[in-house]
Amino acid sequence: MVELILFVITAVAALAGAVTVVTARNPVHSAMGLFGTLFSLAVIYVVNLAHLVAAVQVIVYAGAVMTLFLFVIMLIGVDKAEDTSEHLPRQRILVGVLGTALGLVVAALVVSGRFVWVPAAVGDVEIPNGTVQAVAEPLFTTWILAFEVTALLLTIAAAGAIALAYFKRGLIREEHE
């Protein structure tokens, strides 16, 4: 019961945030809507006993990524009028069709009874060793190569971004002190 109540609250908050992201006129409001959605998702993870995923969600997405978004939005100026002309032709019609199709699929699932409510935690469920160990064990044994390659890839991406910003046609931009 507690789970259902928490789910309804956080689901509504997540959807409200998502709608805000699209409809808000002000980019800062959009960013805050996205923050609301990401944080609500984290709460849903906690309800499902995935504590580590929830913590990572808040630290990485709600924390680092969104703070960076806000920083960029504030830095480039929030008072500028936004360019509201649409570049994709007929996107409204397309979105309408796809949205209706998605709604029909969901409605069909609900009507056919395949959409069942699965309670995540019944009573006092003991989490063996906590979820951190459960994630760490396969990550650093079975998937260690994939993990290291991903780390390398991210380092290359970061170095590449800096290189693109700093080196132009053989010129090294002087560092401002």
Add this chain to the structure above:
Amino acid sequence: MDAIDLLIVVARVVVVFALLLVVTLLNVWLERKIVADMQNRIGPDRAGPFGILQTLADGMKLFFKEQVTPRKVELGVYLMAPFLAVIPALLTFMVVPWGRPIEIAGRVVPLQGTDLNIGLLFILAMSSVAVYAVVMAGWSSGSKYPLLGGVRATAQAISYEAAMGLSMVAVVMFTATAGDGGTLSLAEIVARQQGSWGDALGIPALGWVPRWNLFPELVAFGIFLIAAIAETNRAPFDLVEAEQELVGGFHTEYSGIRFAMFFLAEYINIFTMSAIAVTLFLGGWNGPTWEGTVPAVISAILPTVWFLLKTYVIIFVFFWIRATLPRLRYDQLMQLGWKRLIPGAFVWLILSTVVIGIRQFGWPWT
């Protein structure tokens, strides 16, 4: 889980809230008094003995003051920001153990809000949410100085969170060698700092040295402390507020109880950061309790006393640094964060990993 268990949980939460509010009252007064002493002034001395009730008087004053709302604010966000500052501040302390578990009528009550198995990550998550309050306040005020403060806050939080997280990783890796597998639970990290280094290493001469993480992880402690000062926006890293340049930074346009909430959050954060430093590096509530020679009540209270004592040593360092060092320039702040602390934390992490690996598995060539 019966009604009494539920009551105990509620009581634990209420006690933590009360503790945080009381220590804040005390800390504001203590800071003014300590800084006054260091500057050859007297400081507050009118309200109560030694002026100890000064903060209470100031709090009451702020409560009854008019709350000025400038015309150009974004009202919703503007009103939400103070609450968003206080809530993470109160929540972060929930995972810090502030005393040895006590036994009342057959029930073991841990003196901690709650023990999460992701305790450390929870702290990082809450501190990354806390920066939103500053950013939102700065942006929604609709004025130049708060906006500058907000922009500075974002950059500073991102820069120093990385260094803080890395210094925590070193502690977590070290803790893993002290017991069965690694842990992120703060109660477990404290429990693994029990005893002395003499017993742990088998050197009787070191029997008087407590088994705190401070000694093997000294560099990590230094990095953590610097990052903690930056994360709480204290001098010399208070560029977010910077009275001389930005009037009051992000809270320039706030007054009355709304300003008081930002103030409260800042002082709770100082206490929490000090408590986390104590938990990770100074053995938490560990200390001599003289079990058996003193009444049981005293040896049950003593761990909490040790915890508060150690926390106040760190808090004193916070105040001391504030009274001593001038504010950094913005580029110096960024240089220190990205070019000194983060690489330093990385080097220390690798060094500490190598040492742990050698202790665990022996030299690679043998």
